[in-house]
Amino acid sequence: MASGLTSEIVLNLMRQGMRQTDIATEYGVTRQYVGKLAKQGGYESPITEVTQNLPWDVPQEYFDNTIYKYLRLHGHRMHAGVDSLSDASKAKLRAFYRKLKHFNMVVDYSPDYPQMPGVTNTPGFAYVPRVKEDGNYVIRIREGINLTSAGRKLWKMPKDLLF
Incomplete structure (x- = not known):
């Protein structure tokens, strides 16, 4: 996707308290795509x-x-x-x-x-x-x-x- 969003950006935003849904809205992508990037970056869901x-x-x-x-x-x-x-x-x-x-x-x-x-x-x-x-x-x-x-x-x- 051409959003510029990377695993590193996703993980950093999540550490700052942003939810995956909010990140997806801000970057114009799906929540599933954000979840995929987070997982690629090593995030494990609670x-x-x-x-x-x-x-x-x-x-x-x-x-x-x-x-x-x-x-x-x-x-x-x-x-x-x-x-x-x-x-x-x-x-x-x-x-x-x-x-x-x-x-x-x-x-x-x-x-x-x-x-x-x-x-x-x-x-x-x-x-x-x-x-x-x-x-x-x-x-x-x-x-x-x-x-x-x-x-x-x-x-x-x-x-x-x-x-």
């Missing part, structure tokens, strides 16, 4: 980091699950910071945190969990009662999960719940 550190091996068929989306959004917040989120995403996280706190719940994954109309749109994820072993995590801490060192940070309940 969502990639979050997905790689999920404590479960979640098949793609569950990616549209409402609770899964909240969990990924939480992971994004914990990885990239609350300022990286839009106001709409912050509002979704506030609702998620309120539900976990008010009902003393955590999130768990199993293909055996059924869809719960009004709570989740597909099977696979569920809110389950918090137990002592869950500590200060937003997820169920149980045998069989893969809690990486990055995951220990990503899946903690933040001190600031955005209320």
Whole structure:
């Protein structure tokens, strides 16, 4: 493209706080092109980091699950910071945190969990009662999960719940 945009420019602008969408608008290119340049420059999306550190091996068929989306959004917040989120995403996280706190719940994954109309749109994820072993995590801490060192940070309940 003749925009003059390079991987170096994209990474520099992103370090200054510009979003890929804003860069694309400023340079008259697509957001996908900006993302491609960022990736060529070595940028790794916070969502990639979050997905790689999920404590479960979640098949793609569950990616549209409402609770899964909240969990990924939480992971994004914990990885990239609350300022990286839009106001709409912050509002979704506030609702998620309120539900976990008010009902003393955590999130768990199993293909055996059924869809719960009004709570989740597909099977696979569920809110389950918090137990002592869950500590200060937003997820169920149980045998069989893969809690990486990055995951220990990503899946903690933040001190600031955005209320």
